[in-house]
Amino acid sequence: MPGEVIDRPNPPALPSHIPDYVDGLIVKLEKTKLKDDVDVAVKKWQRAANYIAAAMIFLKDNVLIERDLTPEDIKPRLLGHWGTCPGLNLVYSHLNRLIIEHDLNMLYVVGPGHGAPAILASLWLEGSMEKFYSKYSRNTEGLTALITKFSTPTGFPSHINAELPGCIHEGGELGYALSVSFGAIMDNPDLIVTCIVGDGEAESGPTATAWHSYKFIDPAESGAVLPIVHVNGFKISERTIYGCMDDRELAALFTGYGYKPVFVGKDMDAVDAELAAAMDWAVGEIKNNQKAARGGNPITKPQWPVIILRTPKGWTGPKEIHGHILEGSFESHQVPLPKAKTDKEELAALQSWLTAYKPEELFTEAGEPVDEIKSIVPKDKKALGQNVHVNESYKPLTDVDWRPLCAEKGKEESPMKAVGSLLDKLMVANPKSLRLFSPDELCSNKLDAVFDHTGRNFQWDQYSQNQGGRVIETLSEHQCQGFLQGYTLTGRVGIFPSYESFLGIVHTMMVQYSKFNKMARESEWRKDISSINYIETSTWTRQEHNGFSHQNPSFIGAVLNLKPTAARVYFPPDANTFLSTISHCLRSKNYVNLMVGTKSPSPILFTPEEADAHCQAGGGIIKQASTEDGLNPDVVLVGIGAEINFEVIVAAKILQERCPELRIRVINVTDIMILSATDNTHPHALSDDAYAALFCPEVPVHFNYHGYGQEIKGLLFGRPHKRITFGYYIEEGSTTTPFDMMLVNKVSRFHVAINAIKGAALKNEKVRLRQHELVTALERDIKKTQDYVRGHGTDVEGTYDMPKF
Known part of the structure; x- marks a missing residue:
């Protein structure tokens, strides 16, 4: 009856004998006389x-x-x-x-x-x-x-x-x-x-x-x-x-x-x-x-x-x-x-x-x-x-200079291929203290250069058993995370690369770990440990071939929600900045580091020296894409994320060709935490003066962001702006083309350009006179491009060619 309390009887006794057919499976021991x-x-x-x-x-x-x-x-x-x-x-x-x-x-x-x-x-x-x-x-x-x-x-x-x-x-x-x-x-x-x-x-x-x-x-x-x-x-x-x-x-x-x-x-x-x-x-x-x-x-x-x-x-x-x-x-x-x-x-x-x-x-x-x-x-x-x-077990890695692995500015390189080469050299230099834990995606993520001097440590395969190996590949994100935690907490350094959409599987594990680490840092007897390091690649912007299920940047928000003392999230825009970033992360201690990048070949925007300076600052002006190196802009365009940033650069080129009277400053942010308002107390947050000098809040600003809107809006809450607009992932996707993913999520070059024109029109009279004409032409470009994709099943040739300024 409802509410009735029923007492449970003792559990039934287990069988007192083992059938003969499993006798050989159970070890039988004589009791030890202590x-x-x-x-x-x-x-x-x-x-x-x-x-x-x-x-x-x-x-x-x-x-x-x-x-x-x-x-x-x-x-x-x-x-x-x-x-x-x-x-x-x-x-x-x-x-x-x-x-x-x-x-x-x-x-x-x-x-x-x-x-x-x-x-x-x-x-x-x-x-x-x-x-x-x-x-x-x-x-x-x-x-x-x-x-x-x-x-x-x-x-x-x-x-x-x-x-x-x-x-x-x-x-x-x-x-x-x-x-x-x-x-x-x-x-x-x-x-x-x-x-x-x-x-x-x-x-x-x-x-x-x-x-x-x-x-x-x-x-x-x-x-x-x-x-x-x-x-x-x-x-x-x-x-x-x-x-x-x-x-x-x-x-x-x-x-x-x-x-x-x-x-x-x-x-x-x-x-x-x-x-x-x-x-x-x-x-x-x-x-x-x-x-x-x-x-x-x-x-x-x-x-x-x-x-x-x-x-x-x-x-x-x-x-x-x-x-x-x-x-x-x-x-x-x-x-x-x-x-x-x-x-x-x-x-x-x-x-x-x-x-x-x-x-x-x-x-x-x-x-x-x-x-x-x-x-x-x-x-x-x-x-x-x-x-x-x-x-007492943590020892820093023997460092390897990443600069010789950099690509020439103006060329193209896959960030993940460059990172794979660096990791290969790091594993050679650190044969007993660095491992990769990957859910069967290293080659797909273009990190296969790690296999130049090591292998997969899989002992149940007759071809790889008894050969060691610095890479653990198993189709379980939970396993990768657990291995990473145990390896890190006993003094070594680990890296967890994954398809972006599936890191969310270990969201709560990562949060539990960060809580553990917070309490460890507050315990005086606990010593420093390596940061745990995630590489998030095969992002939603290049998962058009696998479909909507593979388009999910939610793990970024999970890391951003951690305490400022625990979390670091980076969006290196090219191979050289990614090399600088991962080198920094592998030297860092006590953090949760998330690095988001593309595996596709992409333009090199910075020399090694410029890349390092850019990463140390957390972001900066891309002068070659700006008018007059970014001086006195009518609008500021900000790219956060490799593919997203590229769309901002191309938008700047379109605007310079179609509306030369419009003055633009193009900014890339690689360390998203610099945006955080100073009252949020993140140690990487720009001071109010530094923020104003870079982002010109007295003029309209458009942020084109890789992740979800609430993340970028939350970071910027409390920062002053005359007018601010956003582009971000809006949960639209399918099996389509890479550029169509940009279009349906409204982060394409055309959408960036439209927002730039509408913003600049508030300050620049010449732009205001042409606003309707320019916006209408860009909207036609969107429709024309979508028709082409649906008709041909591919993007327009040259879509991802780096523009020349």
């Missing part, structure tokens, strides 16, 4: 970490239960996620043992993002919290601060983020932990990243694809990922897909992916012995694969270990309340006892839950973890929260 002191240590670690994690969600006082709990001890808002924490703490404790016994260099990437209570608890136990945040010292005062401030305005949030030591992956939007982990191990041969993939996250499309990541990893040059699939059966309010799959189904799935699966958790009383055996075996498998590859006898299509860890949801928490099942159900996903502050039964259950961990056996009188717990903390920066790959 040394007595180690066994005690890992169990006490888990109890202490689980205690702290649970206390974080509930307690604002009495953090070590030195007296019975009262309602006043409970936080007014109970925020956090308990259900995943015990499994994360179980793994953390065993990773400590593993690092010490095998002398490993390891990171811990956690997919269940709201597991922050678990990770914070373990970071406090190992001393990483006090290393980077003195107020979280390992004593009663520090523990009190950690617990009572959690999920408050002055404490840590409930999701894993950049403020957490050792973290390279933001919690929240799910699906990316695995690809970030694989990005981190590339060119880090000594690194193992243990990645927890929750069974809820495993339902996401990016995660499903990320299981194939090993097929892009050459073990001779890179480290390894140890995936642990944490199957606890429930999401926030529903069963998980993996939780409803038995062992034979999961074994078949992961064997098909290319893994050797081992299952842990059939006997929860012996789970430590099972997990220890599985981890030791996994490290052995990883080292065997790497030894073969590094010894010159690589294994073809090596299988890699994966651990399937089954634990009850909310394990070690309260079993039930008010007759409702908690442990082992979705009810324990977030806050198992949501009315602990007002309900006596729930408060008593909380008291029983927390005291069952026996905190008096876990902490000294001073609130410090007991010696057994501290005995399994790795030393010498090997602790998971202190790994140097997170904190």
